[in-house]
Amino acid sequence: MSRMADFYASFLGGSITYDDETVSFITYNDEQYRITLLPIPETTPKESASCGPEHIALSFDSLADLLLSYRRRWARGIEPVRCVNHGPTTSIYYKDPDGNMLETQVDNFDTVEETTAFMTGANFTENPVGTDFDAEEMIEALRAGKDEKTLKKLRQIGPRGLHDFSSL
Template structure:
């Protein structure tokens, strides 16, 4: 079926997926090493000003560019807040947390947002990275939760201790129990976002 390129529209055609993120840096080698370790990524191409990394079927998921005159990131200016990467299970999220910890990569903020259980990190340039697992079986259930009174009262979430979650998983507790968000009432932004 042919489509008309000139037909009036109310909604633009959405892309099929998010392909990659490009980060500008003044610290190329440290950033390359960090993302290799953080994502278990391979460097697909690298020279003195560019690096392309991938950890899956895409030819590159993260690109790094070192341009002359690049200044250090200011955390209080407009721009990208974070990049998020999903895992298939809480077990895998916590396994990657422990593996990163072995490499000296420590989390910034573990939080159960409700729709996701997430662990945030900060790269050498100060960019935030979220690693997450979906807490609901499908997007419709997550959307329903995001329309709830509980989410409206606290859209930020509830902090958790990854080490405690690992122990509880090892003791046989079900992932669904651990990923169900506790309700604590209203909550503002965490300190690292202010």
């Protein structure tokens, strides 16, 4: 349990409030716990091609906040497996020690209506996955004074399907 508890405490910038061989509790705010980890003996390792939840997404208020969290995780040895602008969101993906996918993301549009309009348009139909980006280059662009709205705008690269994303 400690390996997973340590990962999530570090990933969330929180702390372990309890950890033994039967249960672990992790918090990242004033609550006693926000994450509970239970080792269930009958389970088998996760298979990437199996059904079930694909990932958990955690949202940030701004691109700057998303990139700051990326830097904090990097400093703790937690490296992303992919950085992608999906159009509706700019996202950085990680895997936990068991291979579960975690997405940290920021919305690229100000309203649900704008997001829906984008997702029902031709560009999203052609490329529902989005365009990969380099987080370090994005940080440098922010530091150089580029505004977040410009940086969050999807760069069109043509057709791209979900098969391009499932290899993680």
